[in-house]
Amino acid sequence: MKILFLACLKPKTGNHTTAERIRSHIESAGHICELRHAGEFQSSADVNSLLSQDPPFQGALAIHLYRAGRLLLDVQLPFGVIFGGTDINEDVKVEQKRAVMEQVLRKARFAVAFTTKLKEEAEIHLMSQSSKIYLQPQGIQTEVADNFCWTEFMRSSGVESEHVDELRVFLLVCGLRTVKDPLYLVEAFSAWHCKNVPNILIILGPNIDPVLTAEVKSAVKRTTGVFLAHERSQQEVHAAMKRSFAVVNSSVSEGMSAAILEAMHLRVPVLARNIPGNAAVVQHEVTGLLYSSPQDFLHQSQRLLSDQELRERVVRNGKLYVEEHHSLEKERETYQRLVDSLHSV
Structure with missing residues (x-):
């Protein structure tokens, strides 16, 4: 399966690191995952232009319901979303953004929250059915540079x-x-x-x-x-x-x-x-x-x-x-299963 993955990819940020890690989970299952910076696109029309390339994409994923998820509202692909934190903690306070995020959540096949608190807040503020939101904490791995002085x-x-x-x-x-x-x-x-x-x-x-x-x-x-x-x-x-x-x-x-x-x-x-x-x-x-x-x-x-x-x-x-x-293996299994569900009936 070829997957488009949209996220805010400012270098050396937590979002970038998380997106790269999830991309590796998806690709380790044999899928092709093209990770793109949400800031490259102004609207769904720009995303649709990318989707028209050959071979075609068969699914999509986005981190952050407003910044990235809104770009998938008008695409004809099954997609899932991942809450970024700012969307639930801050953006829901802005009515226009909240309305857009509700649309994204309604259309998404699934959503992922890192914490129980984020899941609960999403259910309250975005009127989402609980069964659509999966709880999956971030998987953590650390690696210390050998040549660090x-x-x-x-x-x-x-x-x-x-x-x-x-x-x-x-x-x-x-x-x-x-x-x-x-x-x-x-x-x-x-x-x-x-x-x-x-x-x-x-x-x-x-x-x-x-x-x-x-x-x-x-x-x-x-x-x-x-x-x-x-x-x-x-x-x-x-x-x-x-x-x-x-x-x-x-x-x-x-x-x-x-x-x-x-x-x-x-x-x-x-x-x-x-x-x-x-x-x-x-x-x-x-x-x-x-x-x-x-x-x-x-x-x-x-x-x-x-x-x-x-x-x-x-x-x-x-x-x-x-x-x-915060098991990396558990995180890998969750995202592989959710991506596979994008093409289930």
Whole structure:
């Protein structure tokens, strides 16, 4: 079967990584899967032009009901959709977008939600029949770059210290865009660093929003203890996580943060902002720590520094949680079965 797969494919983002992983699942079953950036197309007419090529496509898949799913509304192909998080957490608040997403969900053969919370929200806000929405958490795998140099990474991030191994690095892994709120902790963390110099915050991720990127660079220049690292390959990000004291999330909205799950898999403590998407995967004091404000972040960080038993517990439980609930093999089986269902009667 030849499948068209539409997703937002900005380089080195969670969406891109997820889409590539799902594409590999589909192709490992013997299908042809052409992954395309939804931003290439303005309307269903543009997609139909692509579909007219030979050999013809026989099905389609999309991540994010509004950004990508709307492009499939007028195509004459069976298709399935995957909730991206922003569509349910944010776009349903806009009536015009919500109406479009309802149409997409009605026409789709199936939909996939990463968490029970997303599934429940979709059923409430998009008036969907529950039987159409499948629950499949993201499958997680990690790979640490063999040639990663921690000293070089720190130096390239602007950290000037002869004793980098003595620093406690809090690593905020995120694309620089508003929904990730990378500036949320900067002022509070900088003030903490001035009292506790070994504690530093490094923001690591691709420059997605030019305006916000400029704001982040400006904030980093005028504060101490906060640094900005240029984007890295996924293997290098995993290596940086492995060397960090903790991995941080400060998003205002999440579908399912791969960075959080990858940190857990790598046995690195997680400090995540207490929002529904994060609370769905981080159980406070069990698999990680949740915080509700910059000051609460500092409080939870200090607990992590002073309580070795707490640190060991969240690391151990985080690893077990990912292994039990985020199996790559289970994810592969689910998507292969759903794609096969596109041509069932």
